[in-house]
């Protein structure tokens with residue numbers, strides 16, 4: 193199989209470069225191919241079309257998107273639309289990585305793939321619009337929504353918590369947002385399996401289980417055997433530019449339909465801690 197990855201330098205993109213066996217894989221970061229420019233996309237794809245294009249490139253700074261809305265739209269909607277057009281022209285299948293932030297977080301039970309999109313942030317809106325455009329351009333594309341990514345290949349929540357915990361006796365973390373932490377290498381593997389199984393439509397892919405950011409932080413600190421006390425707080429005491437969904441757990445049914453099962457987030461966290469240790 194030939195695979196082209198946009199966003200190959202990111203938190204997800206780096207492990208995504210290493211999960212394919214016997215496949216020809218080409219990866220691009222923003223410096224090699226800016227997805228806002230159709231010519232750069234065409235050059236990256238080249239004259240021999242790939243079987244799959246995996247689009248993991250995005251402007252992912254959720255608070256930054258709130259103040260740089262034009263950039264959010266240009267990269268996350270415009271760039272994604274350009275890649276979908278290029279995939280259509282070249283005859284490649286497209287897998288687009290999307291987010292739990294397309295939901296408003298009011299449901300209270302795991303979101304199914306056909307629940308209505310109702311994003312509450314500029315980032316969520318830019319990704320939701322991309323989903324709609326991609327499905328119009330390429331009805332057989334695969335849209336993989338994920339959540340709360342972490343890994344050694346980029347900035348992530350456990351890394352922030354470990355750095356804070358190293359210098360503080362206590363840290364306050366919000367306990368009123370629920371989601372599923374997802375270890376980037378686990379998602380990368382699931383994406384490669386979905387491509388191999390010719391997946392189409394919307395698929396929800398996260399590590400199994402759910403927690404709040406507070407519970408996640410507590411597990412991170414415990415795993416590192418640090419004495420720091422993690423205390424629960426609420427979102428109204430920790431106001432940020434972008435509103436986050438209060439509950440964005442994604443149902444695994446659509447993933448299981450392709451016989452792909454991800455480990456629990458606690459299992460992913462244990463492997464992250466190990467990988468972090470050996471990277472030092």
Ligand SMILES: NC(=O)c1ccc[n+]([C@@H]2O[C@H](COP(=O)([O-])OP(=O)(O)OC[C@H]3O[C@@H](n4cnc5c(N)ncnc54)[C@H](OP(=O)(O)O)[C@@H]3O)[C@@H](O)[C@H]2O)c1
Pocket residue numbers: 198199200201202203204205220221222223225226227228247248249250251252253267271289290291292319338339340341342346347
């Ligand atoms: N992180 C999360 O918690 C999370 C949760 C749900 C969904 N997602 C989705 O998962 C995907 C991967 O996220 P991530 O956390 O791996 O992101 P990331 O670490 O921020 O990496 C973003 C990637 O996109 C590339 N990129 C940014 N702007 C670009 C542009 N204009 N043209 C081409 N490439 C561009 C970056 O390239 P350079 O580094 O070379 O600039 C980098 O490779 C994204 O679609 C994101 O929306 C992420």
